[in-house]
Amino acid sequence: MSTLAVDRARNEAQAVSLDRIDVSDPRRFQDDTVWPYFERLRREDPVHYCRDGMFGPYWSITKYRDIMAVDTNHKVFSSEAGGIIIVDRNVGERFPNFISMDPPKHDEQRKTVSPIVAPANLANLEGLIRSRVCTILDSLPRQETFNWVDKVSIELTTQMLATLFDFPFEDRRLLTYWSDVATTFPQAGQPIDTWEKRDAILAECLAYFTRLWNERINKAPGSDLISMLAHSPATRNMQPREFLGNLILLIVGGNDTTRNSITGGLWFMNQNPDQLQKLRNNPALIPSAVSEIIRYQTPLAHMRRTAVQDAIVGGKRIREGDKVVMWYISGNRDEEVIENANSFIIDRKNPRQHLSFGFGIHRCVGNRLAEMQLRILWEEILRREMDVKVTGEPVRVPSNFVHGYSSLPVQIAA
Amino acid sequence: MLTRRKLQAAINGRAGTGNFIHRPDQLKKTGRIAVPKIHFLEFGGREHLIDVPHGTSVMQAAVDNSVPGIDGDCGGECACATCHVYVDPAWLEKTGERTVPEGELLNFASTAQENSRLACQIRMDDALDGLRVRLPESQH
Numbered sequence: 001m002s003t004l005a006v007d008r009a010r011n012e013a014q015a016v017s018l019d020r021i022d023v024s025d026p027r028r029f030q031d032d033t034v035w036p037y038f039e040r041l042r043r044e045d046p047v048h049y050c051r052d053g054m055f056g057p058y059w060s061i062t063k064y065r066d067i068m069a070v071d072t073n074h075k076v077f078s079s080e081a082g083g084i085i086i087v088d089r090n091v092g093e094r095f096p097n098f099i100s101m102d103p104p105k106h107d108e109q110r111k112t113v114s115p116i117v118a119p120a121n122l123a124n125l126e127g128l129i130r131s132r133v134c135t136i137l138d139s140l141p142r143q144e145t146f147n148w149v150d151k152v153s154i155e156l157t158t159q160m161l162a163t164l165f166d167f168p169f170e171d172r173r174l175l176t177y178w179s180d181v182a183t184t185f186p187q188a189g190q191p192i193d194t195w196e197k198r199d200a201i202l203a204e205c206l207a208y209f210t211r212l213w214n215e216r217i218n219k220a221p222g223s224d225l226i227s228m229l230a231h232s233p234a235t236r237n238m239q240p241r242e243f244l245g246n247l248i249l250l251i252v253g254g255n256d257t258t259r260n261s262i263t264g265g266l267w268f269m270n271q272n273p274d275q276l277q278k279l280r281n282n283p284a285l286i287p288s289a290v291s292e293i294i295r296y297q298t299p300l301a302h303m304r305r306t307a308v309q310d311a312i313v314g315g316k317r318i319r320e321g322d323k324v325v326m327w328y329i330s331g332n333r334d335e336e337v338i339e340n341a342n343s344f345i346i347d348r349k350n351p352r353q354h355l356s357f358g359f360g361i362h363r364c365v366g367n368r369l370a371e372m373q374l375r376i377l378w379e380e381i382l383r384r385e386m387d388v389k390v391t392g393e394p395v396r397v398p399s400n401f402v403h404g405y406s407s408l409p410v411q412i413a414a
Numbered sequence: 415m416l417t418r419r420k421l422q423a424a425i426n427g428r429a430g431t432g433n434f435i436h437r438p439d440q441l442k443k444t445g446r447i448a449v450p451k452i453h454f455l456e457f458g459g460r461e462h463l464i465d466v467p468h469g470t471s472v473m474q475a476a477v478d479n480s481v482p483g484i485d486g487d488c489g490g491e492c493a494c495a496t497c498h499v500y501v502d503p504a505w506l507e508k509t510g511e512r513t514v515p516e517g518e519l520l521n522f523a524s525t526a527q528e529n530s531r532l533a534c535q536i537r538m539d540d541a542l543d544g545l546r547v548r549l550p551e552s553q554h
Contacts, residue, residue, distance in 0.1 A: 072493045072515065107521060118524035119552045352487045352496075359493035361518050368554060 009033035047314035077305035095245030166224035260404030264297030295354035450543035502546035
């Protein structure tokens with residue numbers, strides 16, 4: 001982002017009247033100018049009501065502790081009543097999945113898939129991840145500019161996802177494609193400009209996975225996600241829309257998030273060479289650096305809830321039926337809880353204290369797998385003494401939900 | 415939760431392990447133990463004996479003393495389940511029952527057992543002096 005754009009955004013964020021601030025505008029995430037708006041809300045109106053938002057009226061929760069209070073109060077702030085993203089869709093148009101459910105159904109379905117990221121399975125995956133990281137890093141071009149997002153971030157996370165689903169490896173980029181489509185809110189001027197277009201592509205995803213389901217339901221239970229869903233009493237009778245909903249959840253959860261933390265990490269290290277040097281001098285800091293990358297990136301900018309009864313948050317009365325958006329991306333920069341929150345510091349005191357995984361019963365189920373992938377990647381980059389230089393500005397995606405990148409040009413010295 | 419019969423069986427099974435530590439030297443005139451102690455057993459078996467001031471949570475005690483194997487990501491809000499411990503069955507009655515949100519979170523921990531608790535929800539007092547907790551393979 002140019003200095004000019006930063007200054008303009010800062011001036012605008014300060015000049016606009018408080019009740020006109022709408023932090024949900026995806027363009028502000030695309031051009032990375034959303035920060036001064038969140039700063040102002042945290043300072044002047046941390047629980048903020050926006051009447052005329054691009055996605056309808058909603059509350060913004062912008063401070064760490066208020067977000068924690070909402071996230072851990074699932075009885076008042078429902079995931080099922082309106083879904084978990086700021087965009088509203090009618091009940092019949094939604095693809096239900098366990099992240100958009102309340103207990104008890106949420107609990108049963110979550111427990112079906114969680115063994116895949118349990119400690120024993122993670123230990124099994126570590127060697128595989130390391131060998132793939134090595135292959136990817138060793139095959140990168142030298143002395144020529146390439147897109148880190150495509151060659152490293154997407155490749156690594158998509159391979160991982162294909163393994164978790166036992167998905168045909170040669171078709172794995174379909175997973176990337178479906179993930180991108182699923183997180184796209186149709187917008188004029190974008191390749192996907194209507195909900196119909198989006199849903200038609202996702203129907204292809206469902207058809208592909210239905211074939212895999214049918215193969216696996218007739219076999220003995222396996223250790224991949226499709227087999228787990230097909231054989232578990234909690235999920236084997238899912239309707240097609242619900243199957244697709246859960247697939248999208250697992251694809252996006254296992255793909256976009258880690259992908260963008262991989263890219264973000266490289267970008268932050270390039271922007272903060274002193275931190276990279278600190279890491280090179282002391283690789284024991286890698287786990288701490290990984291947490292800091294995940295905080296600083298906040299790969300999912302928000303989660304949405306719907307109040308199912310009146311409640312007070314940060315002194316404001318939220319009414320039954322109101323849309324409540326927890327901006328993790330803002331809470332992770334809350335100076336009241338995180339010291340020097342706007343700085344990237346790989347050896348900060350409490351690096352694991354961040355909101356990126358959410359808190360409460362919907363806390364990210366795959367967080368340890370995500371951390372492991374990032375840890376191994378940085379271990380292998382350091383071990384190779386690989387010098388990856390960013391050669392241009394990252395291109396960010398126009399989304400207020402997936403906080404990520406479509407490209408980051410880099411070059412590796414010979 | 416544990417039935418009384420199971421609890422008794424668990425206690426009997428552990429009889430003779432010397433769980434109760436008497437340290438009269440630590441008793442002040444008031445009868446209050448100066449600084450109660452907790453035994454943390456790492457997954458690999460290494461033991462840490464830690465002083466824990468009254469009112470401090472078992473999670474905070476572990477974090478403050480760098481006991482490996484307790485993360486406490488949420489800082490003690492009962493919101494993340496990364497301070498999961500197994501309470502020695504002999505101590506279950508004294509540590510009490512899980513709270514409702516604690517039970518909801520432990521419900522998702524693949525390594526949870528009947529004696530699982532979140533360490534942030536156990537606060538130190540004299541009755542818990544000598545408490546023994548075991549750590550799981552990893553926090554999740």
